[in-house]
Amino acid sequence: xxxxxxxxxxxxxxxxxxxxxxxxxxxxxxxxxxxxxxxxxxxxxxxxxxxxxxxxxxxxxxxxxxxxxxxxxxxxxxxxxxxxxxxxxxxxxxxxxxxxxxxxxxxxxxxxxxxxxxxxxxxxxxxxxxxxxxxxxxxxxxxxxxxxxxxxxxxxxxxxxxxxxxxxxxxxxxxxxxxxxxxxxxxxxxxxxxxxxxxxxxxxxxxxxxxxxxxxxxxxxxxxxxxxxxxxxxxxxxxxxxxx
Ligand code: MG
Numbered sequence: 001x002x003x004x005x006x007x008x009x010x011x012x013x014x015x016x017x018x019x020x021x022x023x024x025x026x027x028x029x030x031x032x033x034x035x036x037x038x039x040x041x042x043x044x045x046x047x048x049x050x051x052x053x054x055x056x057x058x059x060x061x062x063x064x065x066x067x068x069x070x071x072x073x074x075x076x077x078x079x080x081x082x083x084x085x086x087x088x089x090x091x092x093x094x095x096x097x098x099x100x101x102x103x104x105x106x107x108x109x110x111x112x113x114x115x116x117x118x119x120x121x122x123x124x125x126x127x128x129x130x131x132x133x134x135x136x137x138x139x140x141x142x143x144x145x146x147x148x149x150x151x152x153x154x155x156x157x158x159x160x161x162x163x164x165x166x167x168x169x170x171x172x173x174x175x176x177x178x179x180x181x182x183x184x185x186x187x188x189x190x191x192x193x194x195x196x197x198x199x200x201x202x203x204x205x206x207x208x209x210x211x212x213x214x215x216x217x218x219x220x221x222x223x224x225x226x227x228x229x230x231x232x233x234x235x236x237x238x239x240x241x242x243x244x
Contacts, residue, residue: 058084098228124141
């Protein structure tokens with residue numbers, strides 16, 4: 001009965017019996033989220049105000065962000081590419097809301113795919129996993145290719161959903177990793193990663209591996225060809241643990 005939803009010819013993730021994107025990894029348990037999501041506090045830095053993309057640009061080069069903006073949200077304009085904030089930041093509390101298309105099409109990774117790339121490098125997956133199986137380390141709110149979410153807290157396609165993310169950037173000294181990134185993610189108010197340590201920037205079908213990068217970076221949103229919407233994107237900078 002099992003659909004071929006993953007890969008068996010990829011490397012094995014350390015400390016687990018599973019391959020990267022293993023379709024046989026246990027699926028996240030389905031949990032129904034509460035009804036409401038959060039508004040920005042007074043000290044939040046707005047990254048998208050619902051009106052225009054003036055704070056954004058194309059993630060490739062210096063071109064403009066070409067996604068559609070209407071009714072207070074932005075929507076992926078398929079084929080125009082990933083977009084990123086002009087602003088760069090490191091340790092933070094990040095909030096955003098997204099909706100996958102209400103018209104459901106595709107399956108597995110082909111249904112409502114986008115992504116939230118912290119520092120432009122570390123993807124918290126956006127996908128429609130409401131009644132849609134895929135490899136667990138690529139399901140909604142996964143740390144893509146590394147950690148499945150603790151549970152599947154997906155709302156129905158077309159409904160607004162939220163990520164609240166606590167992010168600590170990795171630290172490097174020269175080429176050496178001093179401390180890995182640390183991330184906690186709430187999906188629709190439900191903890192799905194608790195102080196998880198990414199094993200490196202996101203890749204596809206490979207084992208992630210750290211490389212030195214600056215302590216700040218943009219927020220990047222992925223154009224994966226699906227009409228995913230975003231709204232109410234803000235962050236609060238957090239002082240690094242080692243800055244006293
Ligand atoms: Mg994605």
